[in-house]
Amino acid sequence: MLDWLPEAIRPEITSDILTQALFETIYMVAWSLLFSALLGVVLGVILVVTRPRHIMENRFIYNLINPVINVLRSIPFIILLVAIIPITRFFVGTAYGTTAAIVPLVFYAGPYIARLIENSLLEIEPGIIEAADSMGASKWQIIFKFLVPEAMGSLILSMTTATIGLLGATAMAGAIGAGGIGEVAISYGYNRFDDGTMFITVLLLIIMVQGLQTIGNIASKKVRRR
Amino acid sequence: MLDWLPEAIRPEITSDILTQALFETIYMVAWSLLFSALLGVVLGVILVVTRPRHIMENRFIYNLINPVINVLRSIPFIILLVAIIPITRFFVGTAYGTTAAIVPLVFYAGPYIARLIENSLLEIEPGIIEAADSMGASKWQIIFKFLVPEAMGSLILSMTTATIGLLGATAMAGAIGAGGIGEVAISYGYNRFDDGTMFITVLLLIIMVQGLQTIGNIASKKVRRR
Amino acid sequence: GNDTNSLADAGESYSPENPVHVKVGITGTDSPEWDEISEIAAEEGIELEIVRFSDYTQPNQALADGSIDINAFQTVSFFDNFKEEHNLDLTAIGSTVLAPMGLYSDKYESVEDIPDGADITIDKEVTNQARNLMLLAEAGLIELEDDFGVTSGLNQIKANPKNLNLTEIAPATAPRIMQDVDAAVINNGFAVDAGLSPTDDAIYREDETATPYINIIAAQTEEQDNPVLLRLVELYQSEEIEQLIIEEHKGARIPTFISLEELNSYPK
Amino acid sequence: MIEFKNVSKTFSSNGQDVHALQNIQLTIEKGDIYGVIGFSGAGKSTLIRTVNLIERPTAGEIIVNNENLVSLQPRALQRAKRNIGMIFQHFNLLQSKTVFENVATPLRLVKTKKAEVKERVNELLQYVGLGDFASRYPDQLSGGQKQRVGIARALATNPAVLLCDEATSALDPETTSSILQLLKRINREYNITILMITHELGVVREICNKVAVMESGHIVEQGNVEDVLARPVHETTKKFVRSIIPDDLPEKVKQYLGQKGSDERIYKIDVTDETEQLSVFNDLVHQGLHVSLLYASMHEVRETSFGALYLSLKGNAAAQETARSYLEKHDAQVKEVTKDAGLVA
Amino acid sequence: MIEFKNVSKTFSSNGQDVHALQNIQLTIEKGDIYGVIGFSGAGKSTLIRTVNLIERPTAGEIIVNNENLVSLQPRALQRAKRNIGMIFQHFNLLQSKTVFENVATPLRLVKTKKAEVKERVNELLQYVGLGDFASRYPDQLSGGQKQRVGIARALATNPAVLLCDEATSALDPETTSSILQLLKRINREYNITILMITHELGVVREICNKVAVMESGHIVEQGNVEDVLARPVHETTKKFVRSIIPDDLPEKVKQYLGQKGSDERIYKIDVTDETEQLSVFNDLVHQGLHVSLLYASMHEVRETSFGALYLSLKGNAAAQETARSYLEKHDAQVKEVTKDAGLVA
């Protein structure tokens, strides 16, 4: 199936391997994005609203969450992969394979997304919060009916950046047998000096990244209205 | 020197190794941050100002830079490390060691910083640009005397996020013999099952990340004025 | 599917109609032998599922916790050390191949030519690194501590008369940055893949009978006599696979089928 | 309805304290349209922003509807705020939402039915003259249009109290007047209480029944609009009143002073509401003087009118003397105007 | 100095075209203080924003200082813009900089010496009454204070042209007046040309020499301020003029109409600048009528005054008839006011 490629870049792997890897990558990115976005939004919002002089100022919670995020962001991904194996096993039942990789990926991307979201939400003009407050909006409504929609353009770009980062991280999840395009690129292309595989896998990654970024840019422009 | 640590977490490595690794990490992060920030600011600013209806609208340049950044962001770091070996050799004279690692780190972090900066600069109110324009500010002045200072709070947080990401990436630069704390954590702590080393290195990383984030938060709050 | 036997109860009662399912953990990607075994075994009623790891610690952990049934990726010395460190109840059930290492150089023709203060890269992965250092010692470039073992590292070098500058790097990177250094110790697998010939290009090569570095198939100790697993070892050690390994790996891997006693007799 | 009890607010900026409000005491009755005027920086915005605790006072109590907001629990406070609409000086519209959605926001917060929201929002947009703008975004509006969106939004939930911070400052007189009429009508129909900050005394004159004047964080004068406008006591109030009712010598009179004949005298007569109609002319003319009106300016504030006339009287010395004593007897509010001294008693 | 040649600007929003400016023709001479008034959404801001191409016109030419800005190269355009100061409707201050730095920004752009910047900025801050606010940040200012920072910033480089978009809309009358005096002085001393958008005709009356009235993207009336105010032609202009010079029957007169005696008639006399002084009383009184002044309202616009008087004449039928023909002969601008018809010719 890949025979149509010119000799120099014809990969040694079969198109089955590639298709499977593609599927694995999409599977890992999709699920871990879902969970890490949830985690990231929750943590990011907490980081913003509990800071001094914000709507739910709470020194204790802020000073609890902030360093936890820092700790998670400190640990090299490969170590994180292993360090949380008990947690992975608890959630997934096993610590190996594509599904198991989702847990460390979430631990990796969640805190990162939290920081990006924090940054976006902090940019909202205080006047918007005042308007919300004056309407008797609950804290919950202030966050989800005012802050989030107003920051949406920036949030979408942040999530795009995070998704691309996540895609990059899946390459490392090969350490626990997760598979995926990045892993094929490394083990066939890089470790086995197979330029054809390197080429085709990196091409696939580029297409995915380009696609994600394009979608992100368009969506963000649509809501940003600038 | 590390003998004061309780038995369970006393590392097998010497404090010399640790000190050296710490130095290597700081060296790599500092230099690659410098260059990738430069690259990232330049690319990020170009991405913003050349987009449709911005101050230097230029379809051609935008459509050139945007995918280049995507391509660089698509390639798993380990592959990037080897893919740009010729470039590294050109700049550093050799393709391995701590100094050589700076080049791939810059290629890794530069485009990433560009995206974060793009996001921050897009958040600036159009009114600010109008004010600048009406004063007869040059494009250059609009960017550096208006957009950048106004986005500074957000930019600082973005750079903090990027620096922490860079710190994480140095761990992978071990592949080309760059050394550093992350590499010690992986090859001694993880590969050699030395919990003591794992503990002390991860602790060092946490301290660094916590320190960076704290500095970033304070600096950003100072300029953000909210 | 649900009509497969569990490995533990299968005994010899498997057949193509009622197959037994076995998960094999390997690392890296060059597994034509496993693909072949997979085909042959399937005809007998053994369904192989190949799980690839890109890391050397996880396959043993996975074996110990039952995520996989056997693995085949490591040398016996690494294996012995690992199970001791982690207190795992695993056993080697057969030998596979030996992948000798070599010292390569773009600049020098022989070991003697390597100058004082030369830059040499070694593998950053732990057991390979010990092996690299033993190779350098064997070549007379350095001296090692007496208790140097399969997981010893740079800190157990006794003497470095030439003041060599040893740098740890990822093994697959070694061929790519060879021109930047004076010499590089490279695993045969990577050397062959990178287009180097272990026999022609290496300026020094590991002894072909280095027992500690013979690769093995490992299983949980309680399954060491499982007829299914033993059948898999038999299949691996067949003539057919031996030929395939020689052809496919072009000298990067040498089929080395020895008895378990012999395997465990290396000096520890 | 709204009561400020000893309210103070202090900001600190660069280590310095800014006392934006100092011991404010103010009572606004239900149904009042209460105007607050004052110079830029006087503390007007700060005052109005304390009513719904957007700015928490540093000291004092804010009583709205018999509840001391300062001591309310968050939930109760939230409920209280839903009854207080607010129009912001800088609009504070959601940039990411259409005009329709901006106005609908407060309704959505209280989970109003869809059809109801649609009806109410469209009705409000008609009121403020933005019927065709429902699907625009704020960045596609002119300044005045944005302000009107803010007004519609504040009215959406029919609040019992409406706080307006310069609600018409960006509007032309016609639109201002229609908005003020709208507020007046709402005030009448729903008995809504309105607290209205403005720097235009004209706005106060048009719709307020009470007014307070602020200066550097203090309320320096307060009372019924007619009283305050007709008899301003504090210097600041006087300055405001002068802005709509100039009390310096008109140019025309000044010029005339330079060319008046020697047998001519000029008088200024203050007109207040008690002066039902002016008929001094008759007697003066009968006394043999030639009377001319140089300038006249009168103003009406909610059914009350006041102002000043400038008369020139020409005649011989004896007639002038009679006229003078006649005028002085007739009304205390008469002053002679001379070239050098301006007004003399 | 500034010339709009057939300038049009069309926005497209949600697929619909909004014609904010349509074929604008306007010439502003050097030294003019040119006012532009119009209802909210008329296109005033768009007009002023095309002058320095912040909004590029869809068609037409903008000539400033004999250069057609639309066709200028970027560098030249930039230089041209440095000569045009602008005060924005929404201030557009840099949030990250102090008041001082905000005002200093345009000076720094042209690399002014430090000492000079300091002197100039402090001087400007004094002018606008913000001498003590140099080290504050915009978010620590009141609305009017922000506006004044914007004014100071626009004046910093002594531009030859000043564009003001509602420069005093957030200011109280006293501050407004002091800012207007400042602009007038600058206009006089440096012969600076000012284009001033406002919705307050009062502002136009106070300092403009010319005025244009806009409606839905068109200029519907333009000319000298006195002429336009005294004799407004277009309906919009009339509405604006009415906002400062009410021309409907005063309340007092309305009430009086209901209670007037049968031997009494009420007249409205329009006063224009030609009417040097009013001395109709004398003759009327001499004709045996009892004359009372019910209401009088006069206005001065730059040395010109105009307005209206309401007189009540009491007397027998014969005297009334004489009076009537006397008034009609005396001045064409007299109308009788009756209860049913209001004003009759």
Ligand SMILES: Nc1ncnc2c1ncn2[C@@H]1O[C@H](COP(=O)(O)OP(=O)(O)OP(=O)(O)O)[C@@H](O)[C@H]1O
């Ligand atoms: N956050 C703040 N920090 C410091 N000072 C402040 C802050 N907010 C307002 N002030 C100051 O408090 C005073 C009162 O401000 P306020 O906004 O209430 O004035 P205002 O009467 O509404 O004026 P304007 O008519 O100009 O809007 C001003 O001098 C202002 O500079």
Ligand SMILES: Nc1ncnc2c1ncn2[C@@H]1O[C@H](COP(=O)(O)OP(=O)(O)OP(=O)(O)O)[C@@H](O)[C@H]1O
């Ligand atoms: N970006 C835009 N997109 C679409 N329509 C716009 C845009 N900007 C302005 N308009 C429309 O153009 C018209 C003129 O707007 P402009 O801001 O010039 O009015 P204005 O006379 O300054 O009004 P105001 O007194 O309320 O400030 C308005 O109807 C407005 O809605």
Ligand SMILES: [Mg+2]
């Ligand atoms: Mg205010």
Ligand SMILES: [Mg+2]
């Ligand atoms: Mg406008």
